[in-house]
Amino acid sequence: MKKGQIEMIGLVLVVLLLLVGALFYLRFSFSPSTSVSSPSDLDVVRASNLLVALSHLSLSCKEEREEVSSLLVRCAHGESFCGVSSCSYLEEQLDPLIRGLGFRDYFFWVVFEDDTFFHLGACSLGIEPGTYTLFAENERYEAHFRICEL
Amino acid sequence: MRKGQLQIQETILVVFIFIVLIALGLVFFYRFQLQSIQSEIQEYEHDHLSTLLVSLPESPEFSCSFRGEKGHCLDTFKLLAFSEVSGKDSSFFQRFGYMNISVYSLYPSSSVPCSSSQFNSCGVWTIYSRLPEDKHLILGKEVLDSPVSLYFPDTDSYGVGLLVVEVYGR
Numbered sequence: 001m002k003k004g005q006i007e008m009i010g011l012v013l014v015v016l017l018l019l020v021g022a023l024f025y026l027r028f029s030f031s032p033s034t035s036v037s038s039p040s041d042l043d044v045v046r047a048s049n050l051l052v053a054l055s056h057l058s059l060s061c062k063e064e065r066e067e068v069s070s071l072l073v074r075c076a077h078g079e080s081f082c083g084v085s086s087c088s089y090l091e092e093q094l095d096p097l098i099r100g101l102g103f104r105d106y107f108f109w110v111v112f113e114d115d116t117f118f119h120l121g122a123c124s125l126g127i128e129p130g131t132y133t134l135f136a137e138n139e140r141y142e143a144h145f146r147i148c149e150l
Numbered sequence: 151m152r153k154g155q156l157q158i159q160e161t162i163l164v165v166f167i168f169i170v171l172i173a174l175g176l177v178f179f180y181r182f183q184l185q186s187i188q189s190e191i192q193e194y195e196h197d198h199l200s201t202l203l204v205s206l207p208e209s210p211e212f213s214c215s216f217r218g219e220k221g222h223c224l225d226t227f228k229l230l231a232f233s234e235v236s237g238k239d240s241s242f243f244q245r246f247g248y249m250n251i252s253v254y255s256l257y258p259s260s261s262v263p264c265s266s267s268q269f270n271s272c273g274v275w276t277i278y279s280r281l282p283e284d285k286h287l288i289l290g291k292e293v294l295d296s297p298v299s300l301y302f303p304d305t306d307s308y309g310v311g312l313l314v315v316e317v318y319g320r
Contacts, residue, residue, distance in 0.1 A: 014164075018174075022174070024178060025181075045203065056222070056223060057299070057309065058307035101310075
């Protein structure tokens, strides 16, 4: 190989290196900054806090006032509150509240003796922060919450 | 032009291209490092904020208690008392820094700000608020919220609120 040819190859190599460098520079300088942390851990905390807040919540109707946990017991026994069925009243009050807190697609259900007697929303795949157990009149109720989309 | 001069020019060109390559590499490395540090800062601030969101409702300054036993709710009277004190005591700045901590009552719903003269039928408690004096220095803001149980001692009832924490990046 002649000396001129070797120099030409060297020049091509230098130009290629420059091009690769420039491409890398452009790739990283225009890439959007992304958040590294996943929000799922916080969602679990939020959903868990929501379960606690909902179970304590006092709902008022005219002169009557009951906590959600007591209304769930009433609902399980088919009793009424505020002139309507306790289950319907709970549904009417809780659904807008949960959606107002930013949980658009969720599933809230309460189980008593392996029977889901009350539920709100419907979604199958999502995060479940655990259960909240209620004890009322020697009966054990389990409230579950699942977030599918925020 | 003589052959020697040509070779010198060629060497100068090669050295120049080599320096340009090194400079590009340095710039690229600097930018990459900066991006990585910034994302680490963001991650740290997000974690700090998440921790605060979990620990705040559990702290004795805000949590409700019944006969000495701590409950899982925020005492609205304590929120009011704390908001009166937090603006005056500088020690809270060391604890919270530049941030805004507020609680909004969603059930019962009310948008009236709470104060010592208006503590009934109100629904917004600004527990702590401190912004940098020069607003041009604020580089970003991160906001996190979580539902909380609110306890109203005057009516012995519970509501649902939203705890909102806003942190200002400088």
